[in-house]
Amino acid sequence: GDSVTQMEGPVTLSEEAFLTINCTYTATGYPSLFWYVQYPGEGLQLLLKATKADDKGSNKGFEATYRKETTSFHLEKGSVQVSDSAVYFCALSRSTSGTYKYIFGTGTRLKVLA
Amino acid sequence: GAGVSQSPRYKVAKRGQDVALRCDPISGHVSLFWYQQALGQGPEFLTYFQNEAQLDKSGLPSDRFFAERPEGSVSTLKIQRTQQEDSAVYLCASSLDRNEKLFFGSGTQLSVL
Numbered sequence: 001g002d003s004v005t006q007m008e009g010p011v012t013l014s015e016e017a018f019l020t021i022n023c024t025y026t027a028t029g030y031p032s033l034f035w036y037v038q039y040p041g042e043g044l045q046l047l048l049k050a051t052k053a054d055d056k057g058s059n060k061g062f063e064a065t066y067r068k069e070t071t072s073f074h075l076e077k078g079s080v081q082v083s084d085s086a087v088y089f090c091a092l093s094r095s096t097s098g099t100y101k102y103i104f105g106t107g108t109r110l111k112v113l114a
Numbered sequence: 115g116a117g118v119s120q121s122p123r124y125k126v127a128k129r130g131q132d133v134a135l136r137c138d139p140i141s142g143h144v145s146l147f148w149y150q151q152a153l154g155q156g157p158e159f160l161t162y163f164q165n166e167a168q169l170d171k172s173g174l175p176s177d178r179f180f181a182e183r184p185e186g187s188v189s190t191l192k193i194q195r196t197q198q199e200d201s202a203v204y205l206c207a208s209s210l211d212r213n214e215k216l217f218f219g220s221g222t223q224l225s226v227l
Contacts, residue, residue, distance in 0.1 A: 006156075032213045044157070044205070046215040089156055093213050099169040100212045102147060104156040 002027040006090050006105035013080055014113050021075040021108045023064075023090035027101075031094040033057075033066050033073040036104070038087045047075075047088070080112045116140070120206050120219035127196045127226050135191045135222045137206030145212060148181055148191050149205040151221070157205055163189060196226045 007022040025031065035047040035057070048057035053068035062077045073090060090105040119138040127133050139146050144165055149157035150173075159173040165186040174181070178196075183189040193200055203223050207216040 034215070036216075043220050044207075044216075044218040049215065051213065095212050100145065100162060100164070101159075101170075102162075102207075102216065103159060104149075106156040107154075 002101050002103050004090050004092055004103055004105035006108050009109040010111055012111045016079045019077040019080045021088055023073045025071050025092050027092055027094055029094055031092040034091040035075050036089040082112045082114050085112045118208055118217050118219035120222050125224045129226055131196050132194045135204050137189045139208030140217055143208035143210055145209045146189050147207045151203045151205055198226050201226045
């Protein structure tokens, strides 16, 4: 079945460091891919998305490129800030005959130190 | 406008009790999901509605779990004869249509004693 695999956390970085959080997926067909973020004490919210191969999603300095050949959607940011400390979830969505799948990874906690 | 609203925010139940969790999605949103999130884990799919039709309930862990959305808006997740392993945060999310971003509620934290 469809699934999403993320690197385990926690990831601890110093401010202004480069961030990569790996995400790979398994799905039939052509899913859309997403990164969601959950800040402390808040609900999940969309960070960025990509709907087809080679698309790049970007928001708030974060980027991720949909790589069909490696079934990956790694999240990157060139210079993290303390305010980026949160849990990041990779997800995929896919329409199938009669229904619709929207599946999340287990999440990666990021802690950024000043 | 209002976001996705869930109630109650916290629920403590004695083992064996029945509970009902409510989700009020954003008006006009066609798709509605229920997820279960254990501490330190990602949201695990429970069930999916498109309007009032429950198109996928493959994630419901047992026949003690039941969900409905009779008029295509408000949804209720019911858990009968609660067990300790049911303790988790139950998240509701809605979207305008398929493959669109999900809007999440704040969740209901269920503790079964």
